[in-house]
């Protein structure tokens with residue numbers, strides 16, 4: 001069973017410009033699919049299409065189960081100015097009807113994991129970018145979605161934050177969640193993703209696990225970066 005199936009025929013921001021075309025992908029429980037490609041390839045546009053945020057969209061996006069089973073973690077944190085970190089978590093719990101006796105211990109555990117317990121009553125507006133990103137991660141983990149859509153998580157996080165984030169994400173995958181992740185950090189992507197969708201100029205130019213990608217570009221021992229370079233040269 002697929003948690004998410006995407007079949008975008010074409011989509012964009014206005015009627016006369018087509019930004020992405022023929023983008024298909026699917027996500028199964030436990031999978032971590034890396035959406036990769038150079039600047040301007042159409043990765044964020046694809047993510048916006050999946051979330052129903054594009055003005056022009058011809059295609060289909062299907063989530064298994066309820067809509068609330070899906071968490072989007074944007075690259076730029078989106079926070080409410082007047083709310084403390086703890087109030088952000090309370091708001092998420094209320095919006096998603098998480099019982100208090102489930103919410104409180106889970107929120108405390110996540111704050112501890114991401115080392116934000118001491119600042120839980122502070123306003124996230126005063127936090128560093130990485131700390132703000134951690135607030136977004138905590139909110140999404142709190143919701144226990146079956147699909148995570150994550151946009152470039154590695155740029156703001158410090159190495160320990162990255163490690164903790166990936167460990168927690170793997171726990172969620174072990175419980176059956178699927179992850180679609182957009183990133184430019186290809187050595188990390190190579191290590192953690194179960195498969196890849198490589199985009200260029202608005203379309204998909206290669207897909208599969210590393211072995212399949214290597215076969216497609218005929219670099220049997222190539223790194224993801226080397227394969228990516230060769231596929232881009234030939235596309």
Ligand SMILES: Nc1ncnc2c1ncn2[C@@H]1O[C@H](COP(=O)(O)OP(=O)(O)OP(=O)(O)O)[C@@H](O)[C@H]1O
Nearest residue numbers: 013014019037038039040041042043044045046184
């Ligand atoms: N809001 C917008 N309105 C019009 N065109 C846009 C908008 N956002 C992006 N585009 C265009 O869509 C194309 C794809 O951009 P997109 O942001 O999807 O690329 P990306 O692969 O996510 O790139 P990056 O790695 O730089 O984030 C680009 O040509 C860009 O100029």
